Amino acid sequence: MYDLIRVAAAVPNLAVADTTYNTEEIISLIKEASAKGVKVLVFPELCISAYTCADLFFQSPLLNACVSSLANIIDKTQTVDMVIAVSLPIACDNQTFNCTVVLNKGKILGIVPKTYLPNYNEFYEERWFSSSADLVSKEITLCGQTVPIGNDLIFTSQNVPNLSIGIEICEDLWAPIPPSSYLAMGGATVILNPSASNELATKHEYRRSLVSHQSANTISAYIYASASVGESTQDLVFSGHSMICENGSLFKESKRFSKERQLIVADVDLEQLANDRKKNTTFMAHKKAFGLPYFRTIYFEIEKTINDTLERNIIRKPFVPKDDHKLNERCSDIFNIQLSGLAKRFVHTHAKSLVIGISGGLDSTLALLVAAKACDYIGVSRKSIIGVTMPGFGTTDRTYNNAVNLMNALGITTKEISIKAASLQHFKDIDHNVNIHNVTYENTQARERTQILMDLANKENGLVVGTGDLSELALGWATYNGDHMSMYGVNSGVPKTLVRVLVNYVAISGNLDEASKTILLDILDTPVSPELLPPDKNGEINQKTEDIVGPYELHDFFLYYIVRFGFSPGKIMYFAENAFADVYSKEIILKWLKNFYRRFFNQQFKRSCLPDGPKVGTINLSPRGDWRMPSDAIGKIWIDEVEKL
Structure with a gap:
């Protein structure tokens, strides 16, 4: 089979x-x-x-x-x-x-x-x-x-x-x-x-x-x-x-x-x-x-048979080694690839600063940690990193405080620029009702943040460091020409399941003070969210990414077997059912597999114009490297098979 x-x-x-x-x-x-x-x-x-x-x-x-x-x-x-x-x-x-x-x-x-x-x-x-x-x-x-x-x-x-x-x-x-x-x-x-x-x-x-x-x-x-x-x-x-x-x-x-x-x-x-x-x-x-x-x-000739059990270990998180020694070695390698790539680009462009938007989420945290170590690596002050927190309509106290506290703990230059007034003005300019919380409402905020970072980088002779990860690129979970764009995307080769592991690796073994470690552990415990919708009545995150697009551990699993080996939807479904048998039902796995294929084909146009970023593992979606797919490719063959499962 x-x-x-x-x-x-x-x-x-x-x-x-x-x-x-x-x-x-x-x-x-x-x-x-x-x-x-x-x-x-x-x-x-x-x-x-x-x-x-x-x-x-x-x-x-x-x-x-x-x-x-x-x-x-x-x-x-x-x-x-x-x-x-x-x-x-x-x-x-x-x-x-x-x-x-x-x-x-x-x-x-x-x-x-x-x-x-x-x-x-x-x-x-x-x-x-x-x-x-x-x-x-x-x-x-x-x-x-x-x-x-x-x-x-x-x-x-x-x-x-x-x-x-x-x-x-x-x-x-x-x-x-x-x-x-x-x-x-x-x-x-x-x-x-x-x-x-x-x-x-x-x-x-x-x-x-x-x-x-x-x-x-x-x-x-x-x-x-x-x-x-x-x-x-x-x-x-x-x-x-x-x-x-x-x-x-x-x-x-x-x-x-x-x-x-x-x-x-x-x-x-x-x-x-x-x-x-x-x-x-x-x-x-x-x-x-x-x-x-x-x-x-x-x-x-031998007969084709279907066995009741699978004598093969299908790993739930194929990007994450199970062995602790290998995991630490892998994390060290990836972190060094990221910081070396950024350091080379920093020196080559003769930039005077690194500009990063800090949200208090996992991706921007990893990008900031990489930037800090890159500065240490080339012997420049961490003050050359300009960390910008940009509170919007969905920013919660938890993520805001984690962003500010982390920047202070790492000793970088910090700025706070609210995007609320600029976004409201933009809504007025394009005649958008502020109470309609649709894609226009969300993307306006994402693009306003990117504009701030780009203009600030121009002003400070800086390099905008992208924070989006490989899983988001696979799903197209990024605003086109918003957080999708940067001058160097340090996380572009890192899937979400590995981003979490890398941040934990730095928290546990990164020679950080206790305060920084505590901040990182709380960030790890925070739900993944773009925070583009207002918080709930308790001030908590109201927009959880995995509730919308599906669990990242499933999407990273799908991504690995689709891109790395070119397997069919049926085979990926079979593997996923074995790997996640005690976690998700067949119906749930199938629901998110359909969503993955739909988004993967529909969102290729975003991957076709990605900024530079380092490859860190066997899979990368850069149009200049591992993945060259037409933006107007039709996914009917794959979607039809998924529908029959």
Whole structure:
């Protein structure tokens, strides 16, 4: 469903050279995987015999027993709708090869021999095996089936879009250019690695990094299954360390040194991988520069199924890391990108001041914090920042006091310029009834504020620092040529869910005094609002943005999957229902998804003329950078699909 395919790495509890026991373990794990809806399954290297048989690999009884066990596995899996990779030693061309055999519904699809044989330190594989480079035959007969053999095989589904499987074996991954690099450029989106990697102190960390990085380099799903503690411990110990990674992200990892057999399962997103490859135009550049080997394509079919559960962690806030260490590192990086961008622009323009409208809300607070640190960075006084609070008809005491107190706490130059009189005069000039609180009433105030900031910047040889964020730009939640406009938009690449996190990061770890910290925490606790409508009877905010356009955590979720991966409305809805199952009903999610698509298409004209601002993450809506969309594009295809959900 939605190009998700369920994959698994199996770690059987093996016995060295006991092919009967090992085969029973393998068949049992296949049944378990089938019950879990797995469609692609990989076992460790030489799992039928065990990896540590050493000179027993010279014994014909062992090689014959392995083939008999393979025949048994084939017989027992004729009705299993799954691609299964098992490994065994195979005699061919007067040599023995360390091979992985790919099975599907009782048929051998193909055989892939190992290419790089380790023959250093504790490894002596060249004593027993030959490399795939020494192979002469293109086909062999095995278990009564004539099948292709070679390291040039890619197994491609005829009915599941973007499912193509490549095989490399253990040491192949450790080569300077692993076979999986070529397999991926040849079309493989899923890489299986049957492995027998022994344990040494800290080796698992390097192994994890290697698998993760190769999945990123190849923009693939990488399923790595390694030999368990059942291997011989005569000189080495194996831990069963297995992993499932997708494009650099670790999805699942087995428990090392477990006495029990293990099966790790994950749903990988083939569409996401395919879209990333198309977007990354250097992915296929190697072909032009150095050429690619020829690959034989082996076709198979598996049934498309819809699983009751999703074996994939769909993060509610994709812009915000869950790990505290990564979160702090991410916040530090983003904050430094923002302040460096602003500092460069400040110096380049020979401006004497930075002019910022301070509302007491999240966005202007973050912009002010960035400006203050930018001044510290280039060694100019914070007094060169002119913070302007501009009370209007909707300004509450809470936001006004927070704005004034924060500016004072940061030691900047402050100004207060009310927009009420100017707005009333403008209403009179255009013959607008002040009691009609419509878009004219609201936008007049927003544009009056921008005019003040621009004119003040002219007067003070200043640079107007924009405060609008990425989420607002996606929704068009800005007044055209009002708060939409500035001379440098420091928040233009920061989504709302991350703005909140950044302000909290500065409050907690920004070396601020207690008074400034208290102000920031209260700002974080204040409802998001443009404050363009009069307060309620209690003097509280009467215009809450998320009541009007919807929850920002939903909109940031939609934005991420629409722009980053180009997913369909149906797939985004499916992911959102999984991510927010205990927060929002299907009806609520669908309501705001419709609103997002409608606004995203209708408001592109605002994004087509954005001021400069720094990109801080994988998504940006600058017309000069990541997002180039016609302002008059029609969203009918997307809206029609949403209406059918």
